[in-house]
Amino acid sequence: MENATSSQRVLPIVIGVSSIGAVFVYLIMKIAWGRQYKLPPGPWALPIVGNLPQLHGRHGFYYKVLEFRQTYGDIFRLQMGVHNIMFVFGHQYVQELLCKNGDLVTKRPNWMYVPDKLLDKKGVVWSYGDSWRTMQALLKSAQEDPAVISALQRHHTAEYELFQSHAKDKSSPHTLEYLIRQTAFNFLSAFLLGRRYSYEDPDMIEIRDKISEFGVSMATANKANFLPFLAYFDRSKLQTAVRNQEYVFSRFREIMQAKSNGTEEEPPSDFLQVYLSKSEKELSVDGMTEIDVLRTTVDMFVAGRDNLMVSTKWILMALVKYPDVQSKCRSEIHEVIGRDQKVQTEDRSKTPYTLATIKEIQRMYSPVTLTPFHCPEQDIKVGEYDIPKDSIIMIDCKAPCKDRQFWKDPEDFKPERFLDMNASQHLPEGCYIPYGAGPRYCIGKYLADIFLYTFTANILQNFQVTTRNPEEQLSFENVFNLFGLHPLHFDEVTLKGLE
Template sequence: MDFFTLLAALFLITLTFFLFFKSESKRRGGANLPPGPYPLPIVGNIFQLGKKPHQSLAQLAKIHGPLMSLHFGSVYTVIVTSPEMAKEIFVKNDQAFLNRTVVEAVHAHDHDKISMAFMDVGTEWRTLRRICKEQMFSTQSLETSQGLRQEKLQQLHDFVQRCCDSGRVVDIREASFVTTLNLMSATLFSIQATEFDSNATEEFREIMEGVASIVGDPNFADYFPILKRFDPQGVKRKAELYFGKMLVLVEDLLQKRQEERRRSPSYAKKDDLLERLVDVLNEKNEYKLTTKHITHLLLDLFVGGSETTTTSVEWIMSELLINPEKLAKLKEELKTVVGEKKQVQESDIPQLPYFEAVLKEVFRLHPPGPLLLPRKAECDVQVGSYTIPKETQILVNAWAIGRDPAIWPNPEAFEPERFLSQKMDYKGQDFELIPFGSGRRICPGLSFANRMLPMTVATLIHNFDWKLEVEANAEDVHKGEMFGIAVRRAVPLRAYPIQP
């Protein structure tokens, strides 16, 4: 952007803000808005976000309360930081907060109009949601594809065993990424996306992390709409690139499957989601979806499932390795229920209460999406004793709720035992623990994550002991975060597998 263009943009921002505050003052005159820090002219409260918004917003909420007003440029936002207020949003007023505000990056390739995660709730959204529920995440579908997942987990075990035999360190994030990618690609497409120690892994990682990071990165064009046409940070251009690469991969797989079915009279159907989606397209049935709907749905599932699962596996292993007494308790439970040398099966997981408690505790401390995906008020809504005006952006700080000392004794400590004496779950009904959201727009892949995540961790810890490459403590782990669509460790977790 040249100097004169920048001056023009700044002038327009100033004018826009003047008109914005003038109209807001008229529109909201007398409204009892939630309290919050005073916004600066033009920029509002942007500089109070910092590099770790989930933490900064948690600190501000301690001063201003569980329902807090902020201005991010021209975007008026309310931050929710208590279970009571979250329940008001997700249950009592769910209808008014069904739709989302959408960042500029998601407009790449019109993804915002076609993506189940971001589109407005309507006929198309309900159809896509129904397909996920009936075709991919039903109990029958997940049971049928169990053998595929077991095969990929065996590959993870064999890789760790080779590293153990050769005294080689394992990058836990890398191992989890390859495994998750292959689990997803096997379930969706009946293919193996990559191999351990393969150059192809780097290409996939670049695309996947590119999509995930570009959606989560701060972008001035989201806060100042006048900047959208200039794209000053190049976010939209990068998003077009990364989304484009992912869509090309998915479209190619879809076209090959369709061509294979057309050419072969004796074609044997594969037991994966892609096969069922091709059936949907061919039969022209009540779903009424296009090829574009299918490719964008697969992009959502592939990227969303891979990023959150990879990140969660790394956090679980991090907490277990810096808390060896908890790891020992978990290993003993696995040994007792599964047997010392047997491979863990999905049917074993419900018989492992301490393992379930470990998962809940990690979701409390490290929710995959700390601020969840944003919601938007469709009309003026009364929440608690405050008015939330139409078009307000809503962010629910699940990270802050999970560390609230009023809810959780000793909240910074990793204590899975706290969940052994209570029935609280993370499936959207207990608002003290909502890492996957709640209400009608809860994460559609939750049932899939419930199978993939514990099985990946169990494969890593059941037959191996671990020694950190660099010793760390809990304080180091919790400080070393990178904010994005999911919060990752700033430094990859690396450890040596050791034969017990």
């Protein structure tokens, strides 16, 4: 009994001394690191937790980061738990980092706790090197394949017809947000898996929900990434994420097996078929494995669905805010395409004003604020500051889109600014980056462009976008969550069928 009591007394002392020692070593290492490099400025950080307590606010992480930018300038650093994060704002530095030195910052910090435990350095979000390049190339080739795009357009046309029937049905139990979410999920499913699901399909519901739960588990903002010791107090979350991943993988394997056993389509008409059509020799040369493809498919669902859904919500809100622009887009569509024929992706060149409007909405209201983490493969300089090898960098996507050096009256909504120029040829690199820039731009941009144009144009063709209370101004108040800026008052938006 006496020995047990003695042990109980000694244990807190040992833990206390160890904690003090760890803090002391941390401070010494931090000071030494700071003397070796000319690091960006930043606020004083608490031991262990760093600046994490200062990053909580009503409107989310991004808005707290903007406050630090006002104090420390376009390049600064924050201590987020066990990691130093470098933040980079402004076109000059974004262009320097993503475009000029883009090949040096393709690396991802997949040693962080959650990616390390769940992702096995696979996929297109957290991987880098040959594995990432191989999957990036496969996705790009699938998105540029005429047969794949043709099949995707057929699926999307059928999906929009279902959306339209629900949107016009006053007795439909589904909200506008739910309908957009389902349309986005089925659009991605058509591209990735070659199939759409009915709203009540139990397979779809299970796959969708498991992917959604897994997406939350693997989000960059997961606290365990910054304070890994927290994972030991809630191991059930990681175990659930592993089970969700295995379930989704098993369902995708079933789909792949069915495709392999069935009548081979020539040419392939979806992402999985593009992979399955490759010979063993091609797969060997590319170093591509089944797990690479499964992981990439999940990545595309996780990142794509939320991005498409939230981007669509911002587009519809902007059309409410600028009714004259909405009317002009609708007139263009009715004049060029008519009212009975569905708008297709190839109609983009026929409706330049509508396309320009979507680009202008993306410039002003894109939900994407910060790129995923980048890491330099060697010591680099950005501006006057050193960014040491393997530092973690977050790069702002919003500020370049409103840089007065390139955009006249950037706070004004002017679709016409895109009519007199080809954005890909005449805009300086890195000043219009709703999908990021450089080698690690968002590989889903091609899909996103198709979805946002065709879905928006078909809505404009058949509906007036308005609000439940047209006499009241729609609030654009938003909050930053795991996947970007979300409008808080989208539930006020409604669609009114045209006579």
